[in-house]
Amino acid sequence: MSVPSWVADSIFYQIFPDRFANGDTGNDPGNVQPWGAIPTNRGFQGGDLSGILQGLSYLQDLGVNALYLNPIFFATTNHRYNTTDYFRIDPRLGTRQTFLQLLNEAHAAGIRVILDGVFNHTGRGFFAFQDILENEKDSPYRDWYHVHGLPLDAYGLGNPKQYEAWWGLRELPKLNTDTKDVREYIFSVAKYWIDQGIDGWRLDVPNEIDDDAFWQEFRTVVKSANPDAYLVGEIWEIDPRWVGDGHFDGLMHYPFRDYLLDYLAKGKTTGAEFSRRIGDLINRYPAGQEFSQFLTLGSHDTERLHTMCGEDIDRVRIAFLIQFVYPGTPVIYYGDEIGLAGGKDPDNRRAFPWDQDKWSLRLRSWIQELIRIRKDSPALRHGQWVPLSSEDQKLCVFGRSLREEDIVVVVNTTSDERPFSIELPETMSTGSTWTDLLTGSTFTGSRTIAGRIKPYTGYILQQAALLRERIQVNGRMSG
Amino acid sequence: MSVPSWVADSIFYQIFPDRFANGDTGNDPGNVQPWGAIPTNRGFQGGDLSGILQGLSYLQDLGVNALYLNPIFFATTNHRYNTTDYFRIDPRLGTRQTFLQLLNEAHAAGIRVILDGVFNHTGRGFFAFQDILENEKDSPYRDWYHVHGLPLDAYGLGNPKQYEAWWGLRELPKLNTDTKDVREYIFSVAKYWIDQGIDGWRLDVPNEIDDDAFWQEFRTVVKSANPDAYLVGEIWEIDPRWVGDGHFDGLMHYPFRDYLLDYLAKGKTTGAEFSRRIGDLINRYPAGQEFSQFLTLGSHDTERLHTMCGEDIDRVRIAFLIQFVYPGTPVIYYGDEIGLAGGKDPDNRRAFPWDQDKWSLRLRSWIQELIRIRKDSPALRHGQWVPLSSEDQKLCVFGRSLREEDIVVVVNTTSDERPFSIELPETMSTGSTWTDLLTGSTFTGSRTIAGRIKPYTGYILQQAALLRERIQVNGRMSG
Numbered sequence: 031m032s033v034p035s036w037v038a039d040s041i042f043y044q045i046f047p048d049r050f051a052n053g054d055t056g057n058d059p060g061n062v063q064p065w066g067a068i069p070t071n072r073g074f075q076g077g078d079l080s081g082i083l084q085g086l087s088y089l090q091d092l093g094v095n096a097l098y099l100n101p102i103f104f105a106t107t108n109h110r111y112n113t114t115d116y117f118r119i120d121p122r123l124g125t126r127q128t129f130l131q132l133l134n135e136a137h138a139a140g141i142r143v144i145l146d147g148v149f150n151h152t153g154r155g156f157f158a159f160q161d162i163l164e165n166e167k168d169s170p171y172r173d174w175y176h177v178h179g180l181p182l183d184a185y186g187l188g189n190p191k192q193y194e195a196w197w198g199l200r201e202l203p204k205l206n207t208d209t210k211d212v213r214e215y216i217f218s219v220a221k222y223w224i225d226q227g228i229d230g231w232r233l234d235v236p237n238e239i240d241d242d243a244f245w246q247e248f249r250t251v252v253k254s255a256n257p258d259a260y261l262v263g264e265i266w267e268i269d270p271r272w273v274g275d276g277h278f279d280g281l282m283h284y285p286f287r288d289y290l291l292d293y294l295a296k297g298k299t300t301g302a303e304f305s306r307r308i309g310d311l312i313n314r315y316p317a318g319q320e321f322s323q324f325l326t327l328g329s330h331d332t333e334r335l336h337t338m339c340g341e342d343i344d345r346v347r348i349a350f351l352i353q354f355v356y357p358g359t360p361v362i363y364y365g366d367e368i369g370l371a372g373g374k375d376p377d378n379r380r381a382f383p384w385d386q387d388k389w390s391l392r393l394r395s396w397i398q399e400l401i402r403i404r405k406d407s408p409a410l411r412h413g414q415w416v417p418l419s420s421e422d423q424k425l426c427v428f429g430r431s432l433r434e435e436d437i438v439v440v441v442n443t444t445s446d447e448r449p450f451s452i453e454l455p456e457t458m459s460t461g462s463t464w465t466d467l468l469t470g471s472t473f474t475g476s477r478t479i480a481g482r483i484k485p486y487t488g489y490i491l492q493q494a495a496l497l498r499e500r501i502q503v504n505g506r507m508s509g
Numbered sequence: 510m511s512v513p514s515w516v517a518d519s520i521f522y523q524i525f526p527d528r529f530a531n532g533d534t535g536n537d538p539g540n541v542q543p544w545g546a547i548p549t550n551r552g553f554q555g556g557d558l559s560g561i562l563q564g565l566s567y568l569q570d571l572g573v574n575a576l577y578l579n580p581i582f583f584a585t586t587n588h589r590y591n592t593t594d595y596f597r598i599d600p601r602l603g604t605r606q607t608f609l610q611l612l613n614e615a616h617a618a619g620i621r622v623i624l625d626g627v628f629n630h631t632g633r634g635f636f637a638f639q640d641i642l643e644n645e646k647d648s649p650y651r652d653w654y655h656v657h658g659l660p661l662d663a664y665g666l667g668n669p670k671q672y673e674a675w676w677g678l679r680e681l682p683k684l685n686t687d688t689k690d691v692r693e694y695i696f697s698v699a700k701y702w703i704d705q706g707i708d709g710w711r712l713d714v715p716n717e718i719d720d721d722a723f724w725q726e727f728r729t730v731v732k733s734a735n736p737d738a739y740l741v742g743e744i745w746e747i748d749p750r751w752v753g754d755g756h757f758d759g760l761m762h763y764p765f766r767d768y769l770l771d772y773l774a775k776g777k778t779t780g781a782e783f784s785r786r787i788g789d790l791i792n793r794y795p796a797g798q799e800f801s802q803f804l805t806l807g808s809h810d811t812e813r814l815h816t817m818c819g820e821d822i823d824r825v826r827i828a829f830l831i832q833f834v835y836p837g838t839p840v841i842y843y844g845d846e847i848g849l850a851g852g853k854d855p856d857n858r859r860a861f862p863w864d865q866d867k868w869s870l871r872l873r874s875w876i877q878e879l880i881r882i883r884k885d886s887p888a889l890r891h892g893q894w895v896p897l898s899s900e901d902q903k904l905c906v907f908g909r910s911l912r913e914e915d916i917v918v919v920v921n922t923t924s925d926e927r928p929f930s931i932e933l934p935e936t937m938s939t940g941s942t943w944t945d946l947l948t949g950s951t952f953t954g955s956r957t958i959a960g961r962i963k964p965y966t967g968y969i970l971q972q973a974a975l976l977r978e979r980i981q982v983n984g985r986m987s988g
Contacts, residue, residue, distance in 0.1 A: 061648075106644060153643070154639070155642075
């Protein structure tokens with residue numbers, strides 16, 4: 031399959047727009063909560079597109095080069111997954127002009143932007159649903175939803191009996207994508223914002239639109255408008271149906287996150303088991319597809335990484351290390367880079383604390399370092415996965431290879447310093463000196479690398495021969 | 510008071526957009542009714558802005574030079590008085606581009622355009638109402654309406670208990686114009702469309718916003734954007750409160766219509782009583798204000814003139830004659846000029862029949878003639894009202910005077926030919942020959958004009974001396 035090559039070269043940053051930065055208090059709702067208030071289901075804290083614009087320098091300093099924005103279209107909630115108008119930027123976030131300015135300035139800074147496409151359901155305020163509420167049997171939009179009876183009781187308690195809704199929530203009526211006009215409407219939205227300059231769509235709950243022909247046409251519409259657009263689906267399970275030339279370039283890789291947390295946070299698997307599991311994950315999808323997976327370690331839908339790791343920065347650092355050396359595009363959920371905590375929704379949507387006293391600078395500089403390492407290493411971005419093993423089953427080891435560059439990763443999440451000995455396959459380089467890109471420590475060995483690894487530590491070992499070459503080319507060395 | 514002088518020089522044509530002409534079947538709703546179907550409360554027949562654009566040549570041929578459009582903003586009904594979005598043209602009518610093209614082409618043809626401003630209430634789909642439905646106590650828009658309890662039962666049966674609505678109709682929640690944000694929102698809508706080029710606003714049920722300061726500010730906002738903009742209020746009673754520098758330039762003159770129908774259709778008053786009543790009407794308002802009254806003989810809210818007159822074209826012709834010689838701006842409700850019939854709402858909103866076999870060409874050419882006469886006569890447009898009387902109380906007589914031009918109107922709605930003798934006041938011209946602008950018949954008399962008038966006939970007598978001058982200047986004679 032063909033996927034946009036820029037995806038593997040990207041480091042994404044996911045922003046929940048109401049909570050990243052408030053750049054314009056003039057568009058705050060009248061009852062805006064104080065920045066940093068305990069998140070509630072209904073409260074707004076004033077984050078907006080101007081805030082993201084003003085935050086671009088922060089994001090550049092961090093090193094990310096792509097943004098995924100949670101929904102920004104007009105809606106009645108702070109999460110905006112109940113769309114009222116797909117063609118209108120929510121005025122609490124800014125104007126169309128602000129958004130186009132954000133696109134321009136982000137692009138000028140080398141940062142791509144993808145949006146959240148919520149097409150399975152709408153909000154109750156969406157015009158077609160309102161038309162049915164108003165006109166009932168005379169509404170020309172009756173077949174835009176799955177209507178089983180009229181009038182619709184859209185605002186009462188309990189689940190609606192007269193229409194289908196996402197998870198039975200009457201505030202999220204499910205669109206009927208079998209209706210031609212609905213399909214064309216959705217395609218027109220998808221094309222419109224691509225034409226405005228966005229770099230792709232993250233598709234919300236796409237498996238609820240259980241229709242391959244729909245997604246085939248969706249992909250064709252988007253890719254015709256911009257062949258380089260990135261399509262990523264919110265699919266929580268391992269399911270290759272959703273990738274390929276008829277569907278998406280990548281999926282939100284929650285299974286990768288699950289395995290990582292099983293290993294790192296829950297202690298359910300050993301390092302060896304973990305590396306086997308994430309290696310197997312790659313084989314579950316078509317070859318090449320791994321490079322455009324969307325590697326999320328936490329999102330607006332999950333507990334935050336920091337909280338999952340028991341607020342242990344050492345574990346969080348290792349989680350990021352593994353994310354940055356795995357094939358796919360690493361995604362940082364806003365605030366995760368400074369150690370923001372957060373339990374289940376809505377606690378995982380806390381306002382970004384701009385007071386640096388509240389940041390873990392140790393974590394943030396670690397991530398900056400990982401970003402630099404990844405940007406400097408073609409193998410980490412585009413290299414093949416190389417399954418490796420060590421005798422010590424507690425350690426996680428694997429490799430990445432791209433032409434003359436080889437990487438060997440070793441991770442120790444135990445509380446002991448441990449010896450390691452890793453046999454390399456013949457496909458890997460025959461050089462004898464390996465350097466840890468994080469510390470500069472060197473290890474020798476041609477077919478076997480051996481050494482010791484400290485507790486809660488990871489090495490990203492690169493062939494020194496290559497490393498020397500690269501130092502000469504770049505004039506500097508990472509780490 | 511200062512009123513836009515172009516108003517008295519205008520002949521308005523009121524269009525109910527769904528029913529004038531279907532210029533673009535591509536924007537019809539899926540369940541569009543056939544053109545000419547019996548009107549229903551909920552059915553659309555496909556009329557649109559392209560239809561009006563294509564109808565401009567028809568309107569120019571008729572002779573009108575101003576349009577009043579019933580609501581064109583996004584809404585769920587064919588009448589669109591339940592606004593969903595004040596900044597969006599209803600897509601069933603066309604795009605913003607179509608509307609701006611209509612404005613441009615109309616202006617190029619010397620035709621002004623005013624829109625219907627519905628600011629007392631919104632539709633249930635309006636964003637602020639939806640926000641309350643969704644967020645209830647957490648909605649920042651709670652004080653945009655008159656909310657007495659939550660949650661709102663907006664789509665049930667009966668009158669809503671939790672919020673105020675126009676006439677208790679829950680589909681039309683009443684805005685709370687005491688709220689500063691609501692006022693500013695309404696003013697921003699008013700200014701926006703004036704800035705886009707419209708020539709004024711017809712204000713729907715403005716007396717339901719019982720707040721002089723609101724309307725003062727509304728007027729200031731509109732007149733600051735365009736001092737020549739026309740503001741006309743839908744006030745059904747005689748009420749001078751609503752005209753002047755703090756309110757509107759004119760009112761929809763339903764009392765004039767009532768008097769006219771009492772005389773002409775219902776036989777409740779004699780001609781003499783009628784002329785006294787419509788003369789007294791003028792004195793109920795500030796001097797000069799009569800020239801900007803909006804003289805409607807029927808609208809989307811009333812039975813049609815043709816039907817009120819028992820489908821008697823002779824009576825309809827006399828109704829138009831009186832309308833065209835009375836101070837104010839004559840308004841033709843679309844289709845009235847070809848004798849379209851229609852009872853109460855929604856029957857008064859029938860589709861315009863473009864098949865000329867269905868037209869009363871006799872009526873239409875009569876109106877074209879009246880338009881030409883009015884355009885040629887400054888006194889009919891800008892002249893003072895001159896109360897006159899004849900001995901025969903069955904006749905309606907009155908005059909208009911402007912500098913050297915004098916007009917005497919005589920109307921006989923009985924079935925007999927009748928003699929008349931009208932004494933003129935000293936303020937009127939001392940010339941001795943009067944010519945009927947409709948037939949060319951002449952009458953003599955200096956202080957008294959005498960003659961006979963046929964049944965169901967009206968004369969518009971003009972001083973012949975002036976008439977001769979005008980013939981020389983114009984090279985042609987009306988009638």
